[in-house]
Amino acid sequence: MNRPLLPNKHLPAARRAGAPTTFQVKSFGCQMNVYDGERMAEMLTAQGMNAAEENAQADLVVLNTCHIREKAVDRVYSDIGRMRYEDGTRPMIAVAGCVAQAEGGEISRRAPTVDIVVGPQAYHHLPELIGKAVRGEAALDTDMPAASKFGALPARPRQARPTAFLTIQEGCDKFCTYCVVPYTRGAEISRPCSAILDEAKALIDGGVSEVTLLGQNVNAWTGEDERGRHMGFDDLIRALADLPDLSRIRYMTSHPNDMTDGLIRAHAEVPKLMPFLHLPVQAGSDRILKAMNRNHTVESYLTIIDKMRAVRPDIAVSGDFIVGFPGESESDFEATMTLLDQVRYSMAYSFKYSPRPGTPAADMSDQISPDVMDERLQRLQARINAHQVEFNSATVGKRVPILLERVGRYPGQLIGKTPWLQSVHVTAPHAALGDVIDVDIVSAGPNSLAGEIAGRKAA
Numbered sequence: 001m002n003r004p005l006l007p008n009k010h011l012p013a014a015r016r017a018g019a020p021t022t023f024q025v026k027s028f029g030c031q032m033n034v035y036d037g038e039r040m041a042e043m044l045t046a047q048g049m050n051a052a053e054e055n056a057q058a059d060l061v062v063l064n065t066c067h068i069r070e071k072a073v074d075r076v077y078s079d080i081g082r083m084r085y086e087d088g089t090r091p092m093i094a095v096a097g098c099v100a101q102a103e104g105g106e107i108s109r110r111a112p113t114v115d116i117v118v119g120p121q122a123y124h125h126l127p128e129l130i131g132k133a134v135r136g137e138a139a140l141d142t143d144m145p146a147a148s149k150f151g152a153l154p155a156r157p158r159q160a161r162p163t164a165f166l167t168i169q170e171g172c173d174k175f176c177t178y179c180v181v182p183y184t185r186g187a188e189i190s191r192p193c194s195a196i197l198d199e200a201k202a203l204i205d206g207g208v209s210e211v212t213l214l215g216q217n218v219n220a221w222t223g224e225d226e227r228g229r230h231m232g233f234d235d236l237i238r239a240l241a242d243l244p245d246l247s248r249i250r251y252m253t254s255h256p257n258d259m260t261d262g263l264i265r266a267h268a269e270v271p272k273l274m275p276f277l278h279l280p281v282q283a284g285s286d287r288i289l290k291a292m293n294r295n296h297t298v299e300s301y302l303t304i305i306d307k308m309r310a311v312r313p314d315i316a317v318s319g320d321f322i323v324g325f326p327g328e329s330e331s332d333f334e335a336t337m338t339l340l341d342q343v344r345y346s347m348a349y350s351f352k353y354s355p356r357p358g359t360p361a362a363d364m365s366d367q368i369s370p371d372v373m374d375e376r377l378q379r380l381q382a383r384i385n386a387h388q389v390e391f392n393s394a395t396v397g398k399r400v401p402i403l404l405e406r407v408g409r410y411p412g413q414l415i416g417k418t419p420w421l422q423s424v425h426v427t428a429p430h431a432a433l434g435d436v437i438d439v440d441i442v443s444a445g446p447n448s449l450a451g452e453i454a455g456r457k458a459a
């Protein structure tokens, strides 16, 4: 009965020898985390490394992590544990992103196969850290240097898709009581206008026709023009809209406290600015908003939506919600459901509250039980889905411009986005990615629409 153990399975995997020549970057977090992942990949490519094919065995794997909820963090450690190739070797493992920032050296203690730990403000040092790891030295960098990483990164190369992310603002000073971002990303900083315009131009030269401006609080951006005059986020949007070959501008995530009348006006006046507003509210009860330290009320939030709809009646509004924040009563939760009915979101993200170490809410009494959270989340998501279906169905029969972003599953099929960020499948064999074409929407599902090239059918 005593079968010999298979030694390979039980010995720690040995790291592949030598300097890595192929890499893979896996991003787990928000859009800004995805953007960072793209910039790391571009930097490694500029260093002469090659992106490994999908499912190929890369020499270096960068796990670009997210610390926002416990689940996201657990996933990283389980991924690290499973990182072993059939021949018993493993890649060089770098943990980047917000878990790296939050947990630092603790990561290598918990997962000794991790070779590199690099925070979101330090990833321009990745090439040096790889060199250290090759030499068997400790490779950890979670500094938040005063000089921004952006200047040290290579210029944006040609892009595979016509739509790209562009981080313009980082960090957060808001300190919502449940959230780790102020700790993992540091204080709010805005990139200079000239650097943003240069990056946008490089993206456009690289085939991009839509940019999504990113920031943890994107609408808190401030800067100066070339003559030193103050610029707000709406001025930046107007400056970008002047770039001739850019067709569409989007942004996320905006915070209610930084919504200015100028930004609302820009939605009325700048045709390239898409009619879509991601404006998280988190909860529909003022008592809970206060405990969350959101510094806005339900009423002040609704006023913003009303003002926006007054100037741009077709605007699609999306949001983020947390259910089960400590102390949330059934009537607090009902208030969130009422808010859903008032706003009628075109889409929304919703999460169960996850206590995060070091945040004030984690120590609050009255934590909500997992069962109650599950049940509330289901009710919330059912209502959000119903509104999403309603929003999508209202597009059927309309002629809308879509920006073609990627190829579909069937020959000649392309997938594009409406101004309101809905995906549309269309058969358009003669169109190219990056084109904006008019389509007639013929049917709608919860997550996508089907369209036909406008005017194709006899009326």
Ligand code: SAH
Residues within 6 Å of the ligand: 068, 069, 178, 179, 180, 181, 216, 217, 253, 254, 255, 280, 282, 320, 321, 322, 351, 352, 353, 354, 355, 356
């Ligand atoms: N700066 C943005 C959001 C950043 S985090 C804003 O203020 O809206 C993205 C979303 O994750 C948040 O909007 C919130 O809904 C969710 N989130 C953040 N911390 C969380 C936690 N501890 N538990 C559950 N969801 C959380």
Ligand code: SF4
Residues within 6 Å of the ligand: 172, 173, 174, 175, 176, 179, 180, 181, 182, 216, 217, 255
């Ligand atoms: Fe987190 Fe609040 Fe800052 Fe958003 S505003 S990143 S939720 S602390």
Ligand code: F3S
Residues within 6 Å of the ligand: 028, 029, 030, 031, 032, 033, 065, 066, 067, 068, 097, 098, 180, 181, 184, 185
């Ligand atoms: Fe996650 Fe960091 Fe973004 S914690 S949500 S990757 S800012």
